[in-house]
Amino acid sequence: MIEIRDFSKRYGRVEAVSPINLKVVPGEVFGLLGPNGAGKTTTIRAMVGLTRPSTGTVRVGGFDVWREPVKAKAAFGYIPDRPYLYAKLTGRELLRFIAGLHKLEHPNTEIERWLEFFGLEDFGNELIETYSHGMKQKLTIIAAMLPEPPVLIVDEPMVGLDPRAAKQARELLAGYAAKGKTVLLTTHSLPVAEAVAHRIAVLDRGHILAEGTLEELQQQSGTERSGVEGNTLERIFFKLVEEEELERENAREKAAA
Amino acid sequence: MSPVKTANPTGNAKVSGSLLNLKFRAFYNALARGPKIGYLIILSVVLLVVYAELEGTHRAMTFLCNFGKIFNESCSLVGRSVAQRALETGLIVLASGVTFSAITTAITTLYSSDDLNFLLAQPIATSRVFALKLGETYLSAAGVPSLLTVPPLLAIGLFFHAPFWFYSLAVLSALLAYALPVGLGAGVAIVLMRFAPAGRVREVATGLGVVLSASLVYLIRAAKPEELIKRLANLDNDNAITQFLTQFGTPSNPLLPSSWASRVIWDGARGSFSLSIYPLVILSALLLVVAGWLASKAYQEGWVRGLESSRVRLDPTPRVASGTENFFGKFGASGHLIVKDARLLFRDATQWSQLLILVALGGVYVVSVRAFPIQGELMKNAVGFMTLAFQGFVISGVGIRMAFPTVSFEGPGFWILRTGPISSRSIVLAKYWGALPATLLLALVLGYFSASSLNLSAVLQLSSVMVAISSALAITALGVGVGAALPRFKADNPAEVAVSAGGLLYMVLSLFYSGFLVLIVSRPAYLSVTQPSLYPGLSYFGSFEGFLVLGLLLLFTVVGTIAPLWYGWVKLDQFE
Numbered sequence A: 001m002i003e004i005r006d007f008s009k010r011y012g013r014v015e016a017v018s019p020i021n022l023k024v025v026p027g028e029v030f031g032l033l034g035p036n037g038a039g040k041t042t043t044i045r046a047m048v049g050l051t052r053p054s055t056g057t058v059r060v061g062g063f064d065v066w067r068e069p070v071k072a073k074a075a076f077g078y079i080p081d082r083p084y085l086y087a088k089l090t091g092r093e094l095l096r097f098i099a100g101l102h103k104l105e106h107p108n109t110e111i112e113r114w115l116e117f118f119g120l121e122d123f124g125n126e127l128i129e130t131y132s133h134g135m136k137q138k139l140t141i142i143a144a145m146l147p148e149p150p151v152l153i154v155d156e157p158m159v160g161l162d163p164r165a166a167k168q169a170r171e172l173l174a175g176y177a178a179k180g181k182t183v184l185l186t187t188h189s190l191p192v193a194e195a196v197a198h199r200i201a202v203l204d205r206g207h208i209l210a211e212g213t214l215e216e217l218q219q220q221s222g223t224e225r226s227g228v229e230g231n232t233l234e235r236i237f238f239k240l241v242e243e244e245e246l247e248r249e250n251a252r253e254k255a256a257a
Numbered sequence B: 001m002s003p004v005k006t007a008n009p010t011g012n013a014k015v016s017g018s019l020l021n022l023k024f025r026a027f028y029n030a031l032a033r034g035p036k037i038g039y040l041i042i043l044s045v046v047l048l049v050v051y052a053e054l055e056g057t058h059r060a061m062t063f064l065c066n067f068g069k070i071f072n073e074s075c076s077l078v079g080r081s082v083a084q085r086a087l088e089t090g091l092i093v094l095a096s097g098v099t100f101s102a103i104t105t106a107i108t109t110l111y112s113s114d115d116l117n118f119l120l121a122q123p124i125a126t127s128r129v130f131a132l133k134l135g136e137t138y139l140s141a142a143g144v145p146s147l148l149t150v151p152p153l154l155a156i157g158l159f160f161h162a163p164f165w166f167y168s169l170a171v172l173s174a175l176l177a178y179a180l181p182v183g184l185g186a187g188v189a190i191v192l193m194r195f196a197p198a199g200r201v202r203e204v205a206t207g208l209g210v211v212l213s214a215s216l217v218y219l220i221r222a223a224k225p226e227e228l229i230k231r232l233a234n235l236d237n238d239n240a241i242t243q244f245l246t247q248f249g250t251p252s253n254p255l256l257p258s259s260w261a262s263r264v265i266w267d268g269a270r271g272s273f274s275l276s277i278y279p280l281v282i283l284s285a286l287l288l289v290v291a292g293w294l295a296s297k298a299y300q301e302g303w304v305r306g307l308e309s310s311r312v313r314l315d316p317t318p319r320v321a322s323g324t325e326n327f328f329g330k331f332g333a334s335g336h337l338i339v340k341d342a343r344l345l346f347r348d349a350t351q352w353s354q355l356l357i358l359v360a361l362g363g364v365y366v367v368s369v370r371a372f373p374i375q376g377e378l379m380k381n382a383v384g385f386m387t388l389a390f391q392g393f394v395i396s397g398v399g400i401r402m403a404f405p406t407v408s409f410e411g412p413g414f415w416i417l418r419t420g421p422i423s424s425r426s427i428v429l430a431k432y433w434g435a436l437p438a439t440l441l442l443a444l445v446l447g448y449f450s451a452s453s454l455n456l457s458a459v460l461q462l463s464s465v466m467v468a469i470s471s472a473l474a475i476t477a478l479g480v481g482v483g484a485a486l487p488r489f490k491a492d493n494p495a496e497v498a499v500s501a502g503g504l505l506y507m508v509l510s511l512f513y514s515g516f517l518v519l520i521v522s523r524p525a526y527l528s529v530t531q532p533s534l535y536p537g538l539s540y541f542g543s544f545e546g547f548l549v550l551g552l553l554l555l556f557t558v559v560g561t562i563a564p565l566w567y568g569w570v571k572l573d574q575f576e
Helices: A040-047 A069-074 A091-101 A108-117 A133-145 A163-178 A190-196 A214-221 A233-256 B019-033 B036-066 B077-112 B126-159 B164-195 B201-222 B226-234 B238-249 B257-269 B277-308 B323-329 B333-347 B349-371 B377-402 B408-418 B424-453 B458-485 B494-498 B501-530 B544-574
Strands: A002-011 A014-024 A029-033 A055-060 A076-079 A151-155 A182-187 A199-204 A207-212
Touching: A002 A040, A014 A040, A014 A182, A014 A199, A014 A207, A029 A040, A029 A163, A029 A190, A040 A055, A040 A151, A040 A182, A076 A133, A091 A108, A091 A133, A091 B333, A108 A133, A133 A151, A133 A163, A151 A163, A163 A182, A163 A190, A182 A190, A199 A214, A199 A233, A207 A214, A207 A233, A214 A233, B019 B126, B036 B077, B036 B126, B036 B501, B077 B126, B077 B164, B077 B257, B126 B164, B126 B257, B126 B277, B164 B257, B164 B277, B257 B277, B323 B333, B333 B349, B333 B408, B333 B424, B349 B377, B349 B424, B377 B424, B377 B458, B377 B501, B424 B458, B424 B544, B458 B501, B458 B544, B501 B544
Parallel strands: A029 A182, A029 A199, A076 A151, A151 A182
Antiparallel strands: A002 A014, A002 A055, A199 A207
């Protein structure tokens, strides 16, 4: 379970994220969508302990990420958008290191299963510096899922993955939630969010514009009433973001007048 | 290429295509947006160092010139000879440091900079990109030595009332003395990147750097400062002394650019123009031409080769944990972190090369102490007491490369630890235990061998070992703690991590710590030298005063070790 209460983040005078509330329950894949600079990565970084909230709390797996960091961090796996790994370790060494941090007993069988799943078994003894971007991304996914944490937090999961691996990753995320685990992902790819997310929040300039299932978003955004055909996430997303921009423009004009 | 002109929505101002402008703009932006208090601290420390150098050089020159002064001489022959030899040795020491890091820095800057992808894809001549990167290599490898050299040169000029042209000539000579190893490093880097075995370039480069700088360190030993004392003690007539001193003052390594530079500086300060500037300038120009020619032939090809040079030998055997890994794994997450760090240390040339520095430093120290000609019990123990202080300085110098950068070595991969179930406390402690064996071993070697080879009194021998252990424990903790509080995850190598506000803070604190240790043991050392019969053997430490000294030393060591580690993990916890 992920619980965000009145979370906001300021960098000096700039408010990157205004107070937001979110709850993601076990068995659910939750998608966080938004244009560039919307505050998705800031929110994710607060969830995984890379950014301290300016206000509010972030709890993962029942633990406050900043008050009980070790317990909270044992409860989630994190897949960042840029897979910076220790270049001079081999793939297997990195995974054994992760297993050690999570105190996993006898991890070798699981490590081999995962390497085989992503077709990396032949590369497991090679230094990570020789891996392609996609291979590093696969290794990062394995590192996050190896300890089977109750919560998975994923930032742009498909970056650098080939179509086959992207399909595998989509299925993995959906299957992980089906096992009763919690999955939160941010993505620019609307088809990905539409395909795997049970619920979605649209974030723009630090505000949540809408939140709910695809049907609920459709109702909230009024795409049907306004005569927009179809109910794809893409249409809903653009409508919400454009409405927000229009409102902001109106407010600016009013203030100028 | 001529500057690019584009339409400007805000006016008709020209847009510059100068790469130098681009770098200055980026530097200005970083300065304008950085922490002002931090800059103020750095500026204060820099001013303090500059003042200390100016004042220190002036005092040293005054002392040396008055030593053995006859009649109305402006500076005694002994003073001139020793000062000239000291200047040459200082330049060689700094040049050897530059040489050591020049090749690896050149490879990092010329071939691994983040902006190369962008720059080499633009319609810019490769030679311009190369020139920019060569400039950056100079700043990285020789920037600090250059800045350290300028104040003493000014002080020497002022001391001798040097002519106005001296100052520019002296600075130029020093810059060229450092530019030569940088140019050599760049040339070697180009050749290595083009022809060295793929994937082994950094290892070969580090090996060459070690050989070159070790040769320079050997040349420092060739200066043999102890000869002066030996010969002065044995010479019996004035002519022989004069002859020896004149010879001692001439460069010990006449074919070395650092010696040419020191000759130009020394002669210039006293009003005469030295011809040694010509070989220095000619060699620099020649090296620049050769490096430019090499760059036009092989720079871009080498860069492309570097991108493609990863050779993979597939081995599908599922390798499992080694015995060492299993053993350290018993200590939990910290144990796994120690194993990981050890693997990275021995696989990364920029890291394991630091161990070689450590061995070289230990070797030169012990050999130098042994070579020191000392006669008389009092003199021997006085020199032995001074080596106690030097031990701390050496450990501080090693700690800046071995302990201080350990947290920063995590680099952009720090997110793995930050988001993993391991506390900042465990991270800092694991780094400490990982760095301690090397510094402790070095400290014990220095402490034991220097004391035993000088055949010091029992009290001083024990003090030497205790100071060594205390220095290793606390200075390593200081390095790891300050390094954790002020990490630099974006640095490419240990040298770059060290050149920071945190590095300066660590150096100042560790030198203070060494000074306090010496103060604590100064009383027993003094008594053991002046009144050896009062406390024979180690009986001093059985007295009440001895207990107090031991207690103070223990307290200092415990607080000096725990406090910086605690500070480090608290600040690392707050790090964003």
